[in-house]
Amino acid sequence: MVALLIKNFIRSKGLLVGLAILFISGIISLNIGKQFLEKNEKIIQKTSHFQKENIDRYVQYMNKEMGLLLYYVRFGLVNETPNIVGLSIGQRDINPSLHNVTIRNLEEQKYTTDLMNPMYQLIGNMDLSFVIIYFFPLIIIAFGFNLVSEEKEEGTWSLVLSQTANTQKMLRLKAGVRYVSILSVLFLLLLIAKFYLSIPFDIYFTVYILTAFFYISFWFSLVWLVVSFHKNSSQNALILLTSWITLTIIVPALMNALVIQLYPIPEAFSTVLDSRDGYHSQWDKAKEPTIEKFHQLYPQLVKYNHPKDKDFSWLWYYAMQQMGDETAVASSKKLKEKIKQRENLSKKLGLWVPTIHTQLTMNTLCFSDITNYLAFIEALERFHEQKRMYFYPKIFSDTPVSSEKWDTFSLAYFKNQPVINLYMVLLPYLIISTLCLLWANINFNRKKYNL
């Protein structure tokens, strides 16, 4: 019977077209991922080159004072983009994967955005995750909505009943052929992805494969459940398409509206004002309190002081800059917290919505979620601090510019290693899919001989 079912499957043109659509869109999506990676790589190479040029130029022209030189010189930190990002671009097209900062106050620099066409951000990237989350379920629905009803509507159901002792087994085989065919396309695409994007076979890629597998299995369970009610083809199609729209469009959009309403972020506005006033108002104030605060922050720098008779010193200048960051500390921290709260809430609520759960999980696995960006920003803060701590003593003691080996300041890299909780990733699928299958089983047993 299996052989016959397979033969029947291959003979039906519609089904093969469905698989071809999945395969082709999958290949296009991999190409989009590849282009994204290449563009990113190009940006990093160019920046590395520009940074070197920039340092060389300023060292040549601004070599009298260390303080003045470091007003200009920029240091780049790259948020490493592993090739797996190509599978799920996530927020990487919104938040920059590279920041170039001077040692002046960081608040005015760290929120700089990249240049992107907002229309493209609105449309979103057709990466492999998109194909898996949106297109695969549609084809699964097309393959399965009339699993039973087509036999009934074409009059072959009574034949099935009379010729097989176990109709459920026959239906299971019929569904199985479709399940295996769709999974084959998925695994083929993932295999191609592995080599085309040269993705290392590590924990992230493995879990990505598992997530995709479980997500697709969930849709099959759902189709199986709907089919088990023995309704006619158009009712099944309607129910399944409505589920698809609900899961891919309506619920995520409603949840997003909820998350934004629950956690508005006016801190994004106040950080800007705080850091600006924190720094610029210092020009009009007495120098002593500023320097005193600076000394409190960095006791190791107490030995450097502002010369009493001077209107200006680099110590005072950088202390003022530092005050910009210090004043904004509270709101900047709150800003980050709010973003984390948004992410946590959506992750929690999303656990029970397979589409959202899959998208958020894939973004995490592909280093492209907002948590990854926040980690990058925190790394940038440490990087900036470290650069300042390195240069402050040299600036304040007026070390000659020529004493520094400037060619050693190349781009720095940051790599975030997200922790993956396999249970949290896979359990929701298992629970939801099992519930669907159990319910379907009850229906099938009740309606065993239903014509």
Next chain:
Amino acid sequence: MKKRTIQIVAKQVWVHTLKNKSSFWLISFFNILLCFALISGYYHHYNQQKTVKAYSHDVRERWESNPDKHPHRMAHYGYVVFREKFPLSFFDFGMDSYVGNVVFLEAHKQNTINFSEASLSNGLLRFGEISVGMILQLLLPLLVFFWGFGLITEERQHGTLRILLTQGVSWQELIIGKAVGLFYLSLTTYLPCFLLAFVFLLLDASTYHNVEIIGRFLILIISYLSYFFILSLLAVYVSSRSKSSKTSLVSLIGFWLFFALILPKVSQVAGKNLFISPSKIEFDTAIEQELIEQGDSHNPNDPHFKKIKDSLLKAYHVDSTHKLPFNYGGYIMREGERLSAETYQKHQIKLIQVYQKQQNLIRLTAPLNPLIAIKNISMALSGTDYIAYNNFQNQVETYRYHLAQTMNELQMKYISNRVKNSADKNARIEKKHWEEFPDFKAEFLPLRAVFMNEIISFLSLISWIIGFWLLIKYSGKHLKAF
């Protein structure tokens, strides 16, 4: 075509569909969803506006309360501008969540507009946002298709089609009548929401500052009505050409998938490859290179600025810049600001052109794709499209330039050439000058400009209606009664 026949056919569609219990639930569902989207959109918009107003007020107060100081310090203290949303933006969010909201304006430097909603959000946002526009553009077509796919095929399958045709109803009357009925049905889902939106507009104070908003809203409504009329015609036409209800439904859903999901993404990929846009680092470096070639206004020995100095000394018959009748540093910085702003503007215009080309590629699919046409129109009229944002960008840069140059001119006028540096007591000017500098006030684009920018999309909707009209008029003989 007899008007009376069309009315009877239309009424039959209306009665037949409403008899079905599921219609009641579907209509209620969409009404609730649309009103929820409208109210939450308006609420969000209202809060956002309140925040923007409060912070803008704060910025102004802080600006005015600065003590007497050197104007160049004020130029660096700068201004912070928060993007105000267009009063209709609650209707269709468009690109609003993807464009920046806060910008710090200072001398010599064009900072990016930061903190878009997207930069503060996670992957959830990328599923799309729930706004009235989104529901009307993306979800309601499916309901229209669902109600419409069987309108002719069912008559054919039940054999009633032959009876209708023999009774003297023409194909044209039948299709138009069914489409009109379907269109009336669709009204039940969104008309209440439109009325509510109108009430919101009337309650909003900003409507009275800008009467054009009412005009925009009316055009928006008319566009959506034409859009749904096109969809109704499409559904009935596809139904008339399909052998069975199943093929009719599959074609309509295929149409939706292709035009709503696939075509925009494909045109995006094509646009990205055809028109390469620079990254921030390339953009900045290109400007920096050009500025270096022009000279550095902070460096007194720079050859470009030395030439200016020499010609100034000659023109005023003096031997030192100290003796010039205005502050020399201010003059040089004014010149530097002019050069750097011009250079920036040149590159910015080029960048915008690339973006426009990329977007035009999508816009050009509008004649084929009514979903894109209405999306563009809706965003444009709601003030959430790219030109609305670009208009804001331009105003912000103009304001920044004006601020920097005003401070440079104050320096030229009031600061003596003999002061040592900006810390000098004599290098301060009175704070009344800060109050004299006007606050930033965003102006929205006039309706005419918005309309002209989306002319292709408007023409596309009109041509779809005319196209269907012709198609239905001349297609009667190809259609089969059984």
